[in-house]
Amino acid sequence: MSRRQLVVDATTELIAAPPRLADDLFVVRAAVGDPGHLKAGLASAGAALRRVLMVPRQGAYAVTASLDGSRNFNRYDVEDLIGTLLGGAYHSRRDGSTPPAERSEWRVVLDGKTMWVALRPYDVPLHRRAWRQRTVVGSLHPPVAAAMARLAGLAAGQLVLDPFCGAGTVLLEAHAVQPRAAYLGSDLSSAAITAAQVNSAGTADVRWRVGDAARLSGPVDRILTNPPWDVRIGIGDLTPYQRQWRRVLRPDGLLVAILNHAQAAQLATAPGWRVRGVYDVAVAGRHPRIVVAARRPAR
Numbered sequence: 052m053s054r055r056q057l058v059v060d061a062t063t064e065l066i067a068a069p070p071r072l073a074d075d076l077f078v079v080r081a082a083v084g085d086p087g088h089l090k091a092g093l094a095s096a097g098a099a100l101r102r103v104l105m106v107p108r109q110g111a112y113a114v115t116a117s118l119d120g121s122r123n124f125n126r127y128d129v130e131d132l133i134g135t136l137l138g139g140a141y142h143s144r145r146d147g148s149t150p151p152a153e154r155s156e157w158r159v160v161l162d163g164k165t166m167w168v169a170l171r172p173y174d175v176p177l178h179r180r181a182w183r184q185r186t187v188v189g190s191l192h193p194p195v196a197a198a199m200a201r202l203a204g205l206a207a208g209q210l211v212l213d214p215f216c217g218a219g220t221v222l223l224e225a226h227a228v229q230p231r232a233a234y235l236g237s238d239l240s241s242a243a244i245t246a247a248q249v250n251s252a253g254t255a256d257v258r259w260r261v262g263d264a265a266r267l268s269g270p271v272d273r274i275l276t277n278p279p280w281d282v283r284i285g286i287g288d289l290t291p292y293q294r295q296w297r298r299v300l301r302p303d304g305l306l307v308a309i310l311n312h313a314q315a316a317q318l319a320t321a322p323g324w325r326v327r328g329v330y331d332v333a334v335a336g337r338h339p340r341i342v343v344a345a346r347r348p349a350r
C-alpha cells in the first residue's frame with residue numbers, strides 16, 4: 052500500500068469481476084526503484100525498465116504519471132520516457148492535446164520507493180459506470196456509493212430507502228452489490244427523479260418518486276443517503292431529517308449517510324442514534340464522512 056494505491060496479487064477472477072470500490076485497476080507490467088529527485092536518476096530508471104518491460108502489441112495509447120514529492124523533472128518527462136520505451140502509437144499529453152478515445156492507458160506511479168509501470172486491462176476507467184447516463188449537481192462518485200452499500204450489510208428481501216436520491220447513484224450501486232433487495236429513492240426535484248429513471252432503465256426492484264425528505268413513510272430496513280452538504284444551498288440543520296429517519300427505520304435497521312463534518316457531529320450527539328462507524332473520505336475535492344448509525348432504543 053502506498054498513497055492512494057493498493058498493490059495486490061492479481062487473479063483472473065479479480066480482473067474479470069473487479070471490486071466496485073476501486074477507482075481504477077491496472078496490471079503491473081514492471082517495477083523498478085524510485086528514481087529519486089534528479090533527472091539522472093530518471094534516466095537510470097529508464098535503463099532498468101528497458102531490461103524488464105515487456106512491450107505488448109498495442110494500438111494507440113497514452114501514459115499518465117503521478118509523482119510523490121518534489122522532483123527536478125515533471126510528470127510529462129516520466130510519461131514521455133515510458134512512451135519512448137514502449138514505442139509505437141504513443142500519444143504524449145505534454146502539449147495539452149487530448150489522446151484518441153480508442154486507446155489503451157498506461158499508468159506510472161512514483162511513490163518514493165518504487166516506480167510502478169502498469170497497464171489498464173479495460174477500455175475505460177473502472178469508476179465509469181455503464182448505467183450512468185445522467186448526473187445532478189452533487190452526484191456522488193460511484194465507488195464511494197458502492198462503499199456505502201458495503202457498509203450497510205445489505206441482505207435479500209430488505210427495503211432500502213434513499214430520501215435524497217438525486218440521479219440515483221447510491222441505490223444503483225447498492226443494487227449492484229445486493230440485487231435481491233428492493234430500493235426506493237425519493238427527491239424533491241422532479242428533474243433528479245427523471246435522471247434516476249433514465250439511469251435505472253431496465254433495473255427491476257428500484258423505484259423512484261418525487262417527495263420531500265421531511266415527509267417519509269416506512270418501515271424500511273436500511274437508509275442509504277447523501278443529503279446536500281453545502282449549507283448555503285442545502286441543509287444546515289439535519290435534526291428534522293434525522294427524526295424522520297429514526298421514525299421510518301426498523302428497530303434493527305441501519306443508516307449509512309455521507310455527511311459534512313457538522314452534519315456528522317449532529318448525528319453523533321443526537322439522542323436517538325448510536326454511531327457504529329465513521330469513515331473519512333476524500334471525494335471531488337471535499338472531505339465528507341460516511342457515518343454508519345443504528346437506532347438507539349427509546350427509554
Ligand SMILES: C[S@@+](CC[C@H](N)C(=O)[O-])C[C@H]1O[C@@H](n2cnc3c(N)ncnc32)[C@H](O)[C@@H]1O
Nearest residue numbers: 189190191215217218220238239240263264277
Ligand atoms: C447531494 S444531492 C444527491 C446526489 C445523489 N447521491 C447522486 O449521486 O445523484 C442531494 C439531493 O437532495 C435533494 N434535496 C434537497 N432538499 C431535499 C428535500 N428536502 N427533500 C428531498 N430531496 C431534497 C436535491 O434535489 C439533490 O438531488
